[in-house]
Amino acid sequence: MRNWKPLPVLIGTISVLTVLYVAFYFLFLDFFVDLWWFRSLDFEAYFWLKFLYRFIFSGAVTVFFFAVFLFHFWIASRYLGFSASDEILIDDQKRRRFQRIADIFMNGSTKVYTPISLILAIVIAVPFYQQWEQALLFFFGSNSGITEPLYGNDVSFYMFQYPIYLLIQKELLVSAAVVLLGTSALYWAEHIVIPDQTQNLPLGAKIHLSILFSFVILFVVWGLLLERFGLLYQDNNQPVFFGPGFVELRYNLPLIWLAIAAALAILVTVIFYVFSVRHRSKAPTLIALISFVAALWLQHVRLVPDLIEKLVVKPNFSRIEANSMQNNINATLAAYDLTKIKTIDFKVDIDATKDIEAWSTKKHFENIPVWDREFLIDSYMQLQGIRPYYDFPAVDEDRYFINGHHQQVNLAAREINIDKLPKEAQNWENTHLRYTHGYGAVISPAAQDAGIPIVWYLRDLDMSSQVGFAVKYPDIYYGKGQYQYALVPNKLITEGISGTPAKDSLNYQGNSGIPINSYFRKLLLSSYLKDEKIFLSPNVTKDSRLLIRRNIKERVTRLTPFLHLDKDPYLVVTKDRFFWIQDAYTTSSFYPLSLPVSNDITADQQQFNYIRNPVKIVVDAYDGRVDYYISDDNDPIINAYQRAYPGVFKLLTDLPEELLQHLRYPRDFYHTQMDVYAKYHQNSPQLFYEQAETWQAPVVQNEAVLPYFITMDFNHCNDEEEFVLINPMTPVNRNNLSMVGLAGTMDESKCDHSYKPGITVFQFPKAVQVNGPSQVNALIDQNPEIAAQFTLWNQQGSEIKKGRMVILPMDNSILYVQPIYMLATQTKMPELARVIVSIGNQVVMEKTLQTAFDRLKDLFVKRANAPSSGVSSAEGK
Structure with missing residues (x-):
């Protein structure tokens, strides 16, 4: 006891504890939290698979390169580098000196080149660690069945193997060069340091260096062979x-x-x-x-x-480069899934009287949407926000079977937004224990008459609905908003503390989230979130769960970072609860001969030249469960991931029917496809070279017209409405309309709303003028009666705004519908004031679509009776 020195022991203990804490905090804490989180979502097997793939692959690569470096350095120093003369071998003193110095290289230098080999191996393995998911495609990818025409390889070789071969070739070349230089330096050092050696290298050393040099040259040759494939890009x-x-x-x-x-x-x-x-x-x-x-x-x-x-x-460009252009066209159409587009030559009839009569009496004609979600969100906030901590991050569009038919609606989830509370109320208990979730949703028809209050299909916190909407669990714990972590259930809500919202904030009854059933977990989770209140709060019980990563895109990205997500997840209302459907894409930048594009489908906006929408992701808004359904089993990338991660992806036939009917053609995907198709629909080398029929997105008031949804009966399926994306296009640098594209999901052979995505393009004859959106907009602005009404409204303390122009192909005519909104000066809440309808050069403004159609019919009848009359227009009161 007399020899015990407390200060060194204390310092040593503190040092050990510090090292253990740092190692645990930075190495193990994220691991444990991720494990618990994946386990709470029933993805524990997938978590371990990812972990094993990542570390086994990178670990195997590290061990391999370490062995390569160590073997060559060791063999160079131990066996092949010494060449003593006969004189040294006879003289005992010289032989002992020679052996003593040689032993330093043969044994002692192991302490030097072992750590050097390890460091070099780790440096070489880093790129493999960063691209381990690409390596999964290398091992689990299979042939696509499509052959690239120049070299005759399956395109899957370029998408799966080629990127890894490029990486392996580069790293092997660098490794071989480093080993060659290192062993050469080692042989040179042996000859300089060890005395009395022969002037020439021994035969073993020559063979060793020759082998290493051969590997360097062969890896260079492999790189040149791979460079041939680089010409495809x-x-x-x-x-x-x-x-x-x-x-x-x-x-x-x-x-x-x-x-x-x-x-x-x-x-x-x-x-x-x-x-x-x-x-x-x-x-x-x-x-x-x-x-x-x-x-x-x-x-x-x-x-x-x-x-x-x-x-x-x-x-002679068009003849010499004809094959090259054709190869580019074929590859690009295949890479962007544009080979199955159905093209229809649309015959335009100048006299639209028959179309007006047929469509004005068409079943459920009122489905044409006149409420834009961009304007509607302000009305939702002011009329249905109800409480200060609720928010509507976005308004979605969908169709529901209402009043005997499929009707297009706008809907939005009432989500929580703590930032809207007064600053003094944004305390820890309110943020993480009390105001933990949103509640309910609002639904309104997309087609409504002007000049009347908004019609509601679902509204208020009591979930009032006159058309049959009813939700058993209307609480929204997961959504589009930027959610903070929540601790539920907890004593604050259970004990009814003053200020707790009543029906719209009941205690959590779900099974998701990380259980906090021990002080150990409390401590770890407090450390992970850097919030000691989790550990200290008496309101957090053993039944409480930690809900994290509650934003849909953040949640899905954390689970499957190899999928690229559509910008617009949308809400689906069922009788049990709310769900979010998130479209996901697979992309590649290695599809041979295909044109690369760059947009925000990829988070880093990297270029890609292949894209598919093979996965529909369903997120439960109540308990956060995430399910993946394969919607395109022809995509080789998702098939590779399905083989790599068995059990993660389900078949689309496993999707509940009430969700299956709400699948849609994703807007971002369609927009990307049409951007490419605008040029590549010219699918012969001559047309492609001339570029005389290239399209572009229409521009109205300096804004591009983007694809929009509409629910309408297009005479494909016996009066059944289809929920489609519409995308009009004009010729480059011209304003007239060239085509209208429809992207839908209904299987026209069955007409049962089963999911079968496809695109139909209505092309207009070149000899007939079809007005584009900007030309119709000009007709509206030039109409004196409409202009006078706008001026009158603007003088009454209101602001007039034009909504999105809906372009709809009828039987032999093109219908244009544009809503007009009146924004109150103080509240900025929009009111649907009028609807402008145009066919040909005729423009009318009315309160209802039906009245507008009746007036258009009268105008066409008058024009038929008096051909010399000018363009007529009218304004509705």
């Missing part, structure tokens, strides 16, 4: 077409083969020079080296390719 011929053309295939490709032959010649001549005694010559190696450098250099010199372009290609 050349953009030198843009903006005409994407991919290799005459120059790349007749100039660059032969140079690559020349570089390969020169590299192999370098290998052969160097080996011959090293091991040959009588016929040594540096000339062959020098010639091979010059050839190799020249072949690489000429690929980056533009003089020769420019001359070929000028003298050979450009004088």
